[in-house]
Amino acid sequence: MAAESVNHGRRRFLTASTVVVGGVGGVFAAIPFISAWKPSARAVAAGAPVSADISKLAVGTQMTVAWRGRPIFIVRRSEEMLSGLAGEDARLKDPKSEVVEQQPEFAKNEYRSLKPDVLVLVGSCTHLGCSPKLHPEVQPEPWDSQWKGGYYCPCHNSRFDLAGRVYEGSPAPTNLAVPPYRFESDTRLVIGETEGAA
Numbered sequence: 001m002a003a004e005s006v007n008h009g010r011r012r013f014l015t016a017s018t019v020v021v022g023g024v025g026g027v028f029a030a031i032p033f034i035s036a037w038k039p040s041a042r043a044v045a046a047g048a049p050v051s052a053d054i055s056k057l058a059v060g061t062q063m064t065v066a067w068r069g070r071p072i073f074i075v076r077r078s079e080e081m082l083s084g085l086a087g088e089d090a091r092l093k094d095p096k097s098e099v100v101e102q103q104p105e106f107a108k109n110e111y112r113s114l115k116p117d118v119l120v121l122v123g124s125c126t127h128l129g130c131s132p133k134l135h136p137e138v139q140p141e142p143w144d145s146q147w148k149g150g151y152y153c154p155c156h157n158s159r160f161d162l163a164g165r166v167y168e169g170s171p172a173p174t175n176l177a178v179p180p181y182r183f184e185s186d187t188r189l190v191i192g193e194t195e196g197a198a
């Protein structure tokens with residue numbers, strides 16, 4: 001009798017296990033349908049490329065446009081701002097822009113841009129998404145006595161240089177993202193498309 005009740009117990013356990021596994025399988029079986037449906041929904045939400053007139057963007061200043069609901073910073077960098085980027089590698093987390101998700105291939109260079117003087121960045125801190133503020137002046141700042149100009153995120157003290165490269169010691173894990181973009185002319189950018197795109 002004792003063996004009989006043990007067997008019943010095992011049978012109940014196996015039945016329960018099968019139901020649970022079957023339930024999990026049902027969840028996984030549903031995932032392909034959700035995945036197949038997602039891209040078009042994302043594409044709808046993504047929004048179209050935006051055009052930006054940079055003809056009045058003065059050297060050393062920044063303008064902001066919205067793309068996909070996010071701020072895009074466009075900065076006209078001076079020769080001094082560009083020269084300040086050299087020599088900072090030892091203080092940066094990813095000086096060579098090795099984290100591929102953070103920029104298109106064309107921006108994997110020392111200036112992280114198509115043209116050296118025009119910087120284009122997603123204006124969202126890679127820590128928790130606050131908006132970093134441009135502090136272009138080369139001067140000691142409360143957050144960095146050797147400040148060469150760049151972006152400072154006041155939420156949790158992340159610091160980025162004038163190419164959006166994140167400094168060591170910042171909670172932000174990666175450089176600011178460079179969005180896809182191309183020059184339609186010398187004075188007009190298209191954010192959301194790359195060279196060669198229609």
Ligand code: FES
Pocket residue numbers: 125126127128129130153154155156157158171172
């Ligand atoms: S959100 Fe920028 S440092 Fe935390």
